[in-house]
Each structure stands twice: as C-alpha cells, then as structure tokens.
Amino acid sequence: MELKNSRSRYSTSLIGLHWLTLLLLVAVYACMELRGLAPKGSDLRANMKSLHSLLGLCVLAVVIVRIGVRWNAGAAPEIRPSTAAYFLIGMHAAAALLHHYVMRDNTLVRMLPRGAAPSKNWTGSEAR
Known part of the structure; x- marks a missing residue:
C-alpha cells in the first residue's frame, strides 16, 4: 500500500480513506432518512437512531485517521x-x-x- 503522495496522485491509503468516508456519510444519512419509515416508538426506529450516532462516531474516527495519514503522506497534488x-x-x-x-x-x-x-x-x- 502506497503511503506517500506523488506529484500527480494521492497515496492509495488516502484514496481508500476518502471513499470509506463517503460510504460512511451515505450510511449516516440513510439511517436518518430511513428511520422515518419506522413507526414512532418502535425498536427499529430507535436502532436506526443509535446506528446513525455510531456511524457518525466512525466518521469522526476516520477523519482523525485521515488527518494523521495526510500529515505523513507529504504534499498533495494541487490541493x-x-x-x-x-x-x-x-x-x-x-x-x-x-x-x-x-x-x-x-x-x-x-x-x-x-x-x-x-x-x-x-x-x-x-x-x-
């Protein structure tokens, strides 16, 4: 796995973390949108809200990792x-x-x- 940015391309680790962040954000958004389909007071609705919070914390963790990886990856191409x-x-x-x-x-x-x-x-x- 490539850990350093080149002059023309981000490192594979940063690219992977970028797409992981996107997938997590889509999941966070989907949890809140789909929660509305569950009846109020139901376990499913409560679970979707909890999953939304958990995934939000995962986004935070991935962003912190991305900052660390980005710090060590060197200069980025035209950022x-x-x-x-x-x-x-x-x-x-x-x-x-x-x-x-x-x-x-x-x-x-x-x-x-x-x-x-x-x-x-x-x-x-x-x-x-």
Whole structure:
C-alpha cells in the first residue's frame, strides 16, 4: 500500500480513506432518512437512531485517521481543501435554513446548545 503522495496522485491509503468516508456519510444519512419509515416508538426506529450516532462516531474516527495519514503522506497534488470545506459548510447551513424557514420544523432549534433555544415549547407551528 502506497503511503506517500506523488506529484500527480494521492497515496492509495488516502484514496481508500476518502471513499470509506463517503460510504460512511451515505450510511449516516440513510439511517436518518430511513428511520422515518419506522413507526414512532418502535425498536427499529430507535436502532436506526443509535446506528446513525455510531456511524457518525466512525466518521469522526476516520477523519482523525485521515488527518494523521495526510500529515505523513507529504504534499498533495494541487490541493484546495478550503474550497470543498466551504462548500460543505454552506450546504449544511442551507439545509438548516431550509428546515427552519421552508419546512418550518424545529430541526434547527433542536440543534442549538441548551439554553439557546427561543423557548422550551417552540415547535415551529407558530410560524405557519
């Protein structure tokens, strides 16, 4: 397995970790989307939520490993990580605003730190 980047290609370890990250992110997203198909209060729904959390922790672990491998792999070919990071941050913010202003659910409020929510009883229905 190639551990160092060349001038024209990322190392095979970084390529593998990249695709593993993608697969984990797809699984994390699928868990939350498919959870809605299970009846509320069911074991399946609770298990999908737990799996979502577990897979999210796996993403974190893989990202930490990727940072370490990237640190040791040397210079990358024409890397522009800030562009991708800003795009992902923007998409995340756009999704949060979509939930808040278009779907009018309380997803955005539920993600705020404790004590930062507008009120304890806010459900989003007041905006309709």
